[in-house]
Structures are given as structure tokens and as C-alpha cells.
Amino acid sequence: MLQHPHLKYRAATPIGLQGRTWPDQVIAKPPRWLSTDLRDGNQALPAPMDAARKLRLYEQLLAIGFKEIEVGFPASSQIEFDFVRWLIEQGRIPDDVTIQVMTPAREDMIARTVQALAGARRAIVHVYNAVAPVWRRVVFGLNVTQTMALIERHIKLLKQLTDAMPETDWVLQYSPETFSSAELPVSLKACETAIAAWGPGREIILNLPTTVENATPNVFADQIEWMKRALAAHPNITLSVHPHNDRGTGTAAAELALMAGAERVEGCLFGNGERTGNLDLVNVALNLYTQGVHPGLDFSNIDAIRATVEHCNQLPVHPRHPYVGELVYTSFSGTHQDAIKKGFVSRREGDVWEVPYLPIDPQDLGRSYEAVIRVNSQSGKGGMAYLLERDHGVVMTRERQQTFSRIVQRVMDVQGGELSSGDLLALYEREFGVAACAANDVAQAQWAPQAA
Ligand SMILES: CC(=O)SCCNC(=O)CCNC(=O)[C@H](O)C(C)(C)COP(=O)(O)OP(=O)(O)OC[C@H]1O[C@@H](n2cnc3c(N)ncnc32)[C@H](O)[C@@H]1OP(=O)(O)O
Numbered sequence: 494m495l496q497h498p499h500l501k502y503r504a505a506t507p508i509g510l511q512g513r514t515w516p517d518q519v520i521a522k523p524p525r526w527l528s529t530d531l532r533d534g535n536q537a538l539p540a541p542m543d544a545a546r547k548l549r550l551y552e553q554l555l556a557i558g559f560k561e562i563e564v565g566f567p568a569s570s571q572i573e574f575d576f577v578r579w580l581i582e583q584g585r586i587p588d589d590v591t592i593q594v595m596t597p598a599r600e601d602m603i604a605r606t607v608q609a610l611a612g613a614r615r616a617i618v619h620v621y622n623a624v625a626p627v628w629r630r631v632v633f634g635l636n637v638t639q640t641m642a643l644i645e646r647h648i649k650l651l652k653q654l655t656d657a658m659p660e661t662d663w664v665l666q667y668s669p670e671t672f673s674s675a676e677l678p679v680s681l682k683a684c685e686t687a688i689a690a691w692g693p694g695r696e697i698i699l700n701l702p703t704t705v706e707n708a709t710p711n712v713f714a715d716q717i718e719w720m721k722r723a724l725a726a727h728p729n730i731t732l733s734v735h736p737h738n739d740r741g742t743g744t745a746a747a748e749l750a751l752m753a754g755a756e757r758v759e760g761c762l763f764g765n766g767e768r769t770g771n772l773d774l775v776n777v778a779l780n781l782y783t784q785g786v787h788p789g790l791d792f793s794n795i796d797a798i799r800a801t802v803e804h805c806n807q808l809p810v811h812p813r814h815p816y817v818g819e820l821v822y823t824s825f826s827g828t829h830q831d832a833i834k835k836g837f838v839s840r841r842e843g844d845v846w847e848v849p850y851l852p853i854d855p856q857d858l859g860r861s862y863e864a865v866i867r868v869n870s871q872s873g874k875g876g877m878a879y880l881l882e883r884d885h886g887v888v889m890t891r892e893r894q895q896t897f898s899r900i901v902q903r904v905m906d907v908q909g910g911e912l913s914s915g916d917l918l919a920l921y922e923r924e925f926g927v928a929a930c931a932a933n934d935v936a937q938a939q940w941a942p943q944a945a
């Protein structure tokens with residue numbers, strides 16, 4: 494690493510928004526959700542989904558309750574084109590669900606995209622082009638005026654093509670790509686150009702991405718509030734955000750953006766997507782839920798959803814991933830276990846959820862309490878007592894708990910790893926029931942764990 498990174502990397506410029514209101518806002522209702530698992534998620538996979546995997550994930554998204562789903566990039570490949578055709582021709586789009594597809598601002602691709610959507614009841618066509626300085630200079634070789642001309646020409650073409658197909662209710666989504674690293678007046682001009690070319694008064698979603706996250710989330714919130722104010726005079730606009738997670742702050746960026754006035758968020762289940770991923774929609778939805786706001790999405794069986802996503806993406810979900818990871822409701826450490834045990838004991842039917850160290854009731858997501866406490870060398874008496882009582886009906890005095898805890902500690906110090914609840918019972922019986930041996934001898938004993 495460099496001793497002087499400022500010679501190579503530039504800090505993001507703060508917005509300095511005057512009178513910002515977002516810090517005092519509370520998110521009291523869910524946004525409109527757009528799943529881009531089948532597009533942005535898919536384009537980032539080592540092995541993009543075949544039709545069968547796409548269909549399985551699409552059905553899972555419907556079952557969760559998504560009403561807007563970006564189903565692909567039909568001009569990119571035959572699989573993508575055919576998938577969209579198949580959904581439409583086979584009547585697989587419920588009446589309350591709208592599909593969205595993406596196209597770059599290229600004439601041939603816009604035409605092919607519209608062709609893919611023929612016969613849809615309602616469709617969102619998502620047009621994007623980059624507007625940030627580096628992309629203008631390095632990727633497109635266009636100045637700002639030429640960039641605006643590119644937007645105008647392609648959206649007018651889209652309007653012309655879709656006007657000829659009035660049986661579909663067409664919505665334009667325009668994304669000034671790399672919004673987060675573009676000058677705000679340029680992004681605004683790009684959005685206003687898109688609005689004018691599409692036709693004022695027609696439904697349009699302006700989707701503002703942190704294509705590559707490059708600043709702390711408060712900067713993004715300022716950018717969103719700035720745009721919200723600047724676009725206030727335009728009717729029929731939905732302000733949407735599309736965070737990525739390069740700095741690990743995609744969720745924070747989305748939440749602050751909602752506080753700043755965004756009405757819709759795009760992302761993927763469990764944060765799949767380009768590089769470090771798209772915004773994790775499950776994370777934002779369940780964060781809302783733990784604040785007492787129903788997200789309008791159903792994750793009652795989160796493990797089954799994870800299995801589907803892992804199958805379709807052919808990528809694992811990390812054991813520590815928020816809300817869904819295998820270990821996120823498990824505590825090994827003694828003082829945490831003690832507090833959780835006391836939390837469960839003190840709970841009464843109908844109480845507000847207040848179990849220490851558990852921000853959500855695992856049962857609400859279809860998880861059991863089975864794995865909440867697991868024992869290793871970091872555990873204490875409270876956790877062991879909890880497992881023996883819950884699984885085997887063994888109730889210990891406080892003194893017995895202290896003695897047994899020391900025994901377990903010694904075994905774990907010698908053996909390492911973890912003791913299952915069955916192992917714990919066998920050890921307990923050996924010590925106190927079957928053939929008790931002195932606590933001090935245990936470290937030397939050849940303790941053989943039973944199979945879990
Ligand atoms: C931020 C995002 O996620 S945007 C979505 C990106 N998704 C994908 O790229 C997945 C699907 N993509 C594809 O299948 C292909 O890239 C295609 C079919 C779109 C294009 O393929 P190709 O014609 O071979 O071009 P290629 O992939 O090399 O892309 C680069 C070209 O696209 C241009 N381009 C990039 N973005 C855009 C855009 N939004 N609008 C118009 N042109 C664009 C580049 O300037 C470059 O043009 P040049 O060749 O004249 O220099």
C-alpha cells in the first residue's frame with residue numbers, strides 16, 4: 494500500500510446541501526421495491542442463469558411479493574430475449590406485477606428490446622447511459638452537450654417505437670449511470686432531457702445509482718435530497734435509487750436515500766450483484782420490519798429463499814449475512830448466552846420483542862431457537878444450563894452450573910471446537926450422574942464427543 498494514498502486517490506466532494514431535512518426523517522412506510530436479481534444480479538454471475546434457473550428465481554420473487562421485477566436485458570442474448578417472450582406468451586406475469594427490462598442507449602438494442610416486450614400488458618423500459626466525467630471522457634468520448642443529445646435521440650426513438658404499440662402501458666425508467674460520481678447539474682440535465690424526450694406528463698421513473706459506491710452514505714443522501722428539490726416541479730416522476738455496496742454501505746445509502754425522499758429502491762436478494770453486490774433488499778426490508786414497519790415482502794421462510802437463491806446464482810450466502818446467515822442467530826459467548834437465556838425466561842405472551850442480542854425473533858423468519866445457543870470454550874454457565882434444560886430437562890442449581898461450567902471449560906480447552914447438546918448431556922451424566930469424576934481430572938480425561 495502507498496504511504497501517501499492522497500497522491501493516487503481523490504476524496505469525494507461533499508455536497509454542502511443547505512437546510513437538509515433527511516437527518517430528521519423516519520422511514521414509516523415501505524418503498525416500492527424493484528428486484529434486479531434477474532438482470533444486475535445475473536450479469537455479475539460467473540455462470541449466468543439458464544432459462545430454468547431464471548424461471549425458478551422469478552417465481553420465488555413473485556412468491557415473496559415483488560410487484561416490479563427487472564427480468565433481463567433482452568438485447569444481450571437469445572436466452573434473455575426468449576425468457577421475456579416466454580413470460581409474456583405463457584401468461585406468467587400476474588396482473589399486479591410489472592416487468593422491467595434494460596437497454597443501453599443504442600438504436601438497434603432499443604428496437605430489439607421493444608420487440609421483446611410486444612404483447613405485455615404493462616412494461617418498464619430501462620434506458621441507461623453514463624453521465625459522470627470519467628465515463629464521458631474515457632468510455633464514450635462525449636462532452637456534456639453530446640451526452641444530452643445521445644439521451645434525447647434514444648428516448649425519442651423509444652417513444653416512437655412504443656407509441657406504435659398502444660396495447661402496452663409503457664413506462665420509461667431512465668438511469669444516469671454513475672450518478673453518485675457525476676456533477677449534480679449534469680445528472681439533473683440528463684433527467685430533464687429524458688423527461689422532455691419521453692413527453693411531459695407520461696409516467697417516468699428516474700433511477701439514481703451509486704453504480705460504484707464512492708462516498709459515505711450521507712453524501713448520497715444529500716445528492717438525493719438535492720435532486721428531489723430540483724425535480725419537484727415535474728409531475729409523474731418516481732425517484733428511485735440503485736445502490737451498490739463497494740464501501741460496504743449499500744444498505745445505509747438506501748436507507749438515508751429513503752429519508753431524503755427516494756420512493757423506490759432497486760437491489761437483489763442477499764446482495765448479489767456486480768463486484769461487492771447490489772443493495773441487499775432483504776436487509777433493508779427486514780431492517781424496516783424490526784422497526785415495526787411491514788415491508789410488504791414476505792420472508793417467513795427465509796431459509797427456503799436462501800436455498801433457491803444459492804441454487805439459481807450458484808453462489809453461497811455467507812454464514813454471517815444479516816438475517817439469513819447460518820450463524821446470525823447463534824451465540825457462543827458466555828455473557829451473550831446468559832443474557833439471551835434471561836431474555837427468553839422473562840418473556841411473556843404478547844410482549845414487545847426485547848431479547849438481548851437478538852434484533853429479531855428468528856421464528857418470524859421460519860428459523861427455530863435450536864441454534865441460538867451453542868457451546869465452545871467461549872461459553873459460560875448460562876448457555877450450558879439453557880441447553881441442558883431446553884433439550885434434556887436437566888435443571889441445575891446455580892452452584893452446580895458453576896461447577897459444570899468449569900468442567901466444560903477444561904474439556905473445551907483440551908479438545909477445542911464445539912460441544913453439541915448431546916455431548917453436553919453425556920458429559921454431565923458422566924460427571925454427576927453415571928460415574929462422576931473430580932472436576933480437576935477432566936482436563937486429563939480422554940473425552941470422546943458423541944456424534945451430533
Ligand atoms: C451499470 C450496469 O450494470 S449497466 C448494464 C451492463 N450490463 C451488461 O453489459 C450485460 C449485457 N451486455 C451485453 O450483452 C453486451 O455488453 C452488449 C450486447 C450490451 C453490447 O455488446 P458489444 O456491442 O459487444 O459492446 P461491449 O460489450 O464491448 O460494450 C462497449 C460499448 O458499449 C458502449 N456503451 C456502454 N454503455 C452504453 C450505454 N449505456 N449506451 C450506449 N452505449 C453504451 C460503449 O461506449 C462501447 O462502445 P464502443 O464499442 O463504440 O466503444
Ligand SMILES: CC(C)C(=O)C(=O)O
Binds near residue numbers: 621735
Ligand atoms: C441502474 C443501472 C445503470 C446500473 O445497473 C448501475 O448503475 O449500477
